[in-house]
Amino acid sequence: MITDDKKEEVRDAADIVEVVGDYVKLKRSGSGFTGLCPYHDEKTPSFNVTPRLGIFKCFGCGESGDVFKFVMDQDGIGFTEAVRQLADRYGVFIPEEESSEPSESLQQKEGIYHALKFAGIYFYRNLIENPDAEKALKYLDNRGYNREVFKKYGLGYAPTGGSDLYKAAMNAGISEEYLVEADLIKPSQRVEGFYDTFRGRLMFPIFGTTGKVIAFAGRVLGNEKTAKYINSAQTKVYNKSEVVYGVNFAKNEIRKNKEVILVEGYTDVITLNEHGIKNVVASSGTALTPGQMKILNRYGEKIIMIYDADNAGQAAMKRGIDIALAQGMEVQLLELPDGEDPDSFVKQFGKESFDELKNKEALDFVDFLLLKADEEGRLKNPVQVGKVISEILHAIASIKESIQRQIYVQHLHQKTQQYRKGSDRELFTELERVMAQKQQEDFRDRRREAFREQRTVDEEGMTGGSIASDEVQTPKALGGRHAPSSKKPQFEKELIRLMITYGRDMVEYICSFTNEKLFEDEELKTFYLDILNRYKEEKEISIQVYSGKQDPFPRLVGDVLLEQYSPSERHEEKVGLKYEKDKNPYRTAKSAIKAMELAFYKRKIAELSERFGRSESQEEKKKIMSSQTLIQEKVTKLTTTYSDDYYPDPSTESENVVNEKKFEYKMKSDRN
Incomplete structure (x- = not known):
């Protein structure tokens, strides 16, 4: 395995600002840097890099992590290869026999x-x-x-x-x-x-x-x-479903132009490259897949497809449109003059003519599909008109952004009004039906996939409670890839932040009043359990440790540590006091624990109300009402008591407390 020392040596040597700067145009902002997020489309920068901590965080889409995760995501490689790639770049020697793989x-x-x-x-x-x-x-x-x-x-x-x-x-x-x-x-x-x-x-x-x-x-x-x-x-x-031919030559040009040209043949890629058109790839002789489109979307926002005019080429093009739209890409299609392919056209007419043709003749997918339908004579047949419109609506239904769907439906309405003589309401109604059908299909696919995954996961439940429990487990799914959430409960993030910032004493204090069942967010629950395990095994608990672990931990560290807004320096100048986030971290912990308990009880009340509505037994309804009453009493007590009074202070003093006055830790029962 690559030793932890070697990983840290690579992390220390790698300049995260320099690495991220290869992909994102960064601008200094305070003690960090900001830029347009490479993970999602945005016009106002919300992507932040903090060199002091060696992490990045996007406040728009929620992505976060360390330099290793960034390289893994942007280059589509595994953790080991990312470490080795950065080691090569920054001159850190890693023996060949050392690896994180068997x-x-x-x-x-x-x-x-x-x-x-x-x-x-x-x-x-x-x-x-x-x-x-x-x-x-x-x-x-x-x-x-x-x-x-x-x-x-x-x-x-x-x-x-x-x-x-x-x-x-x-x-x-x-x-x-x-x-x-x-x-x-x-x-x-x-x-x-x-x-x-x-x-x-x-x-x-x-x-x-x-x-x-x-x-x-x-x-x-x-x-x-x-x-x-x-x-x-x-x-x-x-993995042929995740590879496009020529991406190693084209990726930087795709980033530069924010546009990728997709062709069919290997020689098309080579010829266009040799004539100065370098943002071009081919689908490696296979039908376009979501995995391939995800790779392309990592580098560019817009795709221009050039397919042959034969039946196979047209069928591949239509499949490609849906896949590209589902990945959030802007889709245009370009048809070359009869008898020409990209290779022959560029050789005969050159780069400037190709660029001119692309800029003038490339059509968005709605216009292109209508043009092809017209050339095939389908728009002259009322039955075929309906089928054409339905096909285009199926493509529009692949778009995730509701505003974009609305724009394309209105565009389709304008283009087809002469054939339909109706309003756009019918199109929106049909789109809703198509989307509902797609959602059902997606739900069935996800359910089948979840069922297959579930069979491979240990079905033993996680046991929560205090630190004394010997049965605390970390889910096997911990190392899996999770979609980041920008809506993680703030109080849950706050508790994780406190534990990795202040270490074992804080872990012991927080875990005395909490267990994993109180967590709503699965990733933070996993983080909590891992901290608990490290505590029991007497291992170090710190920001550095979790920044150095594999995904999802570096991403979650960025999520819990970085804040979108920093304290105002002008406020400090005005009032003469510097803002300290944790003057007394245990008081911060009390507030977060209280908020977590309240959220948990409210979820339980909602669950009991749902059970009450389904129940047909009067005896069961009485039990439910009794449980609701008990929980409501706890909620009332929590909401009417200050958190500082509700939870006892730690039994020992801590060097992490910053107070204008000496803060003495005493159990509540020992106070005067």
Whole structure:
């Protein structure tokens, strides 16, 4: 495992302002920096970076975390790779054998990467040196590609022999296991041994966002009756549903332009790049997926799709529209002149003509789908008009922002009024029906997914209570990815903040009056349980510890520590007093505990009221009413008593208390 010392060394060396600055234009604000959030679309900066704590926080969408989480999110990589990437950048040495993954798993992945790198070099050399590659060289020459292009994009040639790569890899000492796992060779069904996956094909390496070869695509060079392209199968380093071809070359340009151009072919990407159009990617020969769109949305806000005019291209385009809209992207579509694809158009007319065509002819998805329907003659048939409108409403229903949906419905109304002769009310009614149908489908999908996940989770309930409990558990889902919430109860966040800020004494005090059942937010409940476990195991509890743990802790640390507004310096100048958030942290804790208990009791009262309404037994109703009365008495007592009087003071003094007067800790019963 990568040791904690090494993680801290990387964290200390990495400048979070510099790292975030590669993705976000930051501006100094007080002791920190602000900018437009890379996690969501916004016009007013709400994204904050605090170098003193080494964390970031967006007060718009709620995302927060440390430098490792930021790199993981922006580059789509795991924790270990993020640590190593930052270590390389800032000159921190991490031995290869150290890893946060089991050594066997890491060794296998590294072996696969090594095999893929070897294959890439092998294919490239064959393209340059092997006489058998004449067809491939001729094809590339017709495309206008020279050796600089071959090298830049790693183009290569797979020999026609059945096992040439396999033999070369064996001579180089590469294990059969890694070659099989990388889908470079396959076991023979006829005789003993293996044969090459790619044979007699022009090879396009597929790179991950960090520039490593993760897979290959091979193009046939003759008129053989076989697939034009074959791609690597899914492997431990290649998830085809989350990879787009060319993103390693395009990501910075996409950020710069806030726009990505999506094409179909590998050569389209290469040619457009070579002609100065660098914010372009292809979907790796697969149907566009939500995972791929999420990667693109990480870098840009707008997508311009260029698909072939054939039936397959049009069907792929329509699926892509829904996926892009669901990810929150602005969608435009561009149709090139008849007989042209991006590669041929740019070669013939150049970058300026392409840019001009894109700026003038790219249409939003509503206009484009209506144009295609008109060209197909569907708008002349009343029945088909209804189907076209329904198809477009299905696309609009994918948009999450209600204002955007409203704008597109009104736009659709204006464009189709000549065919419908009605108002926009019918369109909004139909949209509501479509959205309700989608919600039901999504709910069923989520329920099925939750059911599958639940079967893999330990079903034993968590037991709460005091520190003395030996059965406190941390949920297995702790390390999973959670959507950040900007509506976490403030008093729950406050208790976590106090515990990680003031350590063991504060943990002991707070946990004497609380248990995990009082928490409403699941992530904060998980945080609480983890603190409890560390207390029992006598481990350190601090901001630094939790900033250094894996997700979700760095994100939650940012959420509980950072505040959108800082104390006014002018106020201090006027009144001559400096604002101290925790003059007496235990008094702060009392207020938060009181608010938490009140919220818990109110939830219980609501639950009992719901049970009362469902109950048909008079006996059960009496029990419910009795419980309601008891809880209401507790609520009344809490609301009519100051928190400082309701909860006893700690039994020992603390150096963390800052008071104008000496604050003496006494049990309530010992007070005068």
